[in-house]
């Protein structure tokens with residue numbers, strides 16, 4: 314378990330291989346999707362990607378990777394093209410035109426456009442990744458873990474929380490009500506993770522309660538968690 318901080322990002326920037334690759338993709342005139350754009354613009358996101366995905370470069374072609382909320386990305390498609398790469402994503406950040414184009418052009422990935430909770434997985438996985446979806450975009454962390462831990466060797470997540478006051482004004486999509494929602498803080502997240510403590514690599518839940526200087530403009534904190542699955 315690792316809390317993302319300024320120092321480890323600076324160390325990563327000594328060899329910012331993701332930005333170099335993104336510049337190559339741009340120079341070739343390939344399509345840039347929203348997740349590519351975020352990587353280009355945000356060094357903290359590149360560091361997190363490096364930590365979560367880097368060692369997949371060494372795995373064999375029968376390695377099965379399921380990416381929950383993985384987004385569409387020409388960079389990921391090229392970096393992970395040697396393995397069996399499956400994405401489950403509702404594609405909230407892409408137009409239908411872009412989604413159609415990705416399905417045609419990014420032929421080495423399998424996309425299920427679905428809520429992960431509705432998704433019917435077939436078989437088992439070597440790793441399930443959830444990068445930047447829980448618990449900020451989707452608060453169902455415990456349900457996600459209960460669904461996927463039994464069918465994978467490992468789960469890797471980057472988890473966003475706020476140890477500063479923050480409120481989202483949100484509108485129900487199936488009603489008129491407007492809610493003011495508090496995103497999770499470190500205490501709430503540590504309670505959720507505590508139920509899985511025996512599976513977490515190098516746990517340090519007490520550090521979730523601290524509020525070091527944020528590396529993001531919106532003040533968020535991010536921790537990266539690796540968990541052992543049942544397989």
Ligand SMILES: C[S@@+](CC[C@H](N)C(=O)[O-])C[C@H]1O[C@@H](n2cnc3c(N)ncnc32)[C@H](O)[C@@H]1O
Nearest residue numbers: 348382383384401402403404405428429444445
């Ligand atoms: C903040 S983005 C992160 C995307 C990508 N992992 C990245 O780091 O660039 C969250 C992603 O989760 C997807 N998403 C949100 N709710 C989802 C759900 N219930 N099931 C599947 N995907 C979902 C969104 O469409 C979006 O692509």
